[in-house]
Amino acid sequence: MLSTLIYLENDLDQYLMLHRTKKANDVNHGKWIGIGGKFEHGESPMECLEREVKEEAGQKLKAAVFRGIVTFIYADQEPMYIFLYTGQLENNEVGQTREGDLAWVDKDKIFDLTLWEGDRIFLKELIGSSTLMDIKLVYDENDILKLVEKR
Numbered sequence: 001m002l003s004t005l006i007y008l009e010n011d012l013d014q015y016l017m018l019h020r021t022k023k024a025n026d027v028n029h030g031k032w033i034g035i036g037g038k039f040e041h042g043e044s045p046m047e048c049l050e051r052e053v054k055e056e057a058g059q060k061l062k063a064a065v066f067r068g069i070v071t072f073i074y075a076d077q078e079p080m081y082i083f084l085y086t087g088q089l090e091n092n093e094v095g096q097t098r099e100g101d102l103a104w105v106d107k108d109k110i111f112d113l114t115l116w117e118g119d120r121i122f123l124k125e126l127i128g129s130s131t132l133m134d135i136k137l138v139y140d141e142n143d144i145l146k147l148v149e150k151r
């Protein structure tokens with residue numbers, strides 16, 4: 001399965017975070033994540049990213065920088081290969097989303113949120129460096145991080 005994920009930044013040193021609270025049977029339920037989602041048939045990574053940002057943030061993507069690949073394996077489900085980006089919106093006004101609540105969060109407060117443990121690992125790198133990442137995260141059915149491989 002292919003997916004995109006972007007951490008949108010503003011001039012106040014914040015990321016736009018999505019608190020996933022609205023969808024039933026959501027593996028991300030209760031967690032804070034960036035904006036993104038699964039590819040639709042025939043989409044390129046950038047087409048998927050632009051569509052997901054428009055759907056979830058309600059506006060066009062102004063800029064995006066590719067930051068790497070995250071291989072996400074959850075229990076016995078099919079692996080998800082996530083194209084990871086940082087970027088900016090045309091403006092900082094965001095509306096509601098069908099998946100949860102959007103909020104601009106100070107980068108130094110991100111780690112106070114309910115995050116996937118693996119997200120904590122790659123968010124530190126997103127915030128602290130500009131290197132490309134290749135990271136594999138393996139979780140069991142209880143959301144416990146069992147394996148981290150970074151290259």
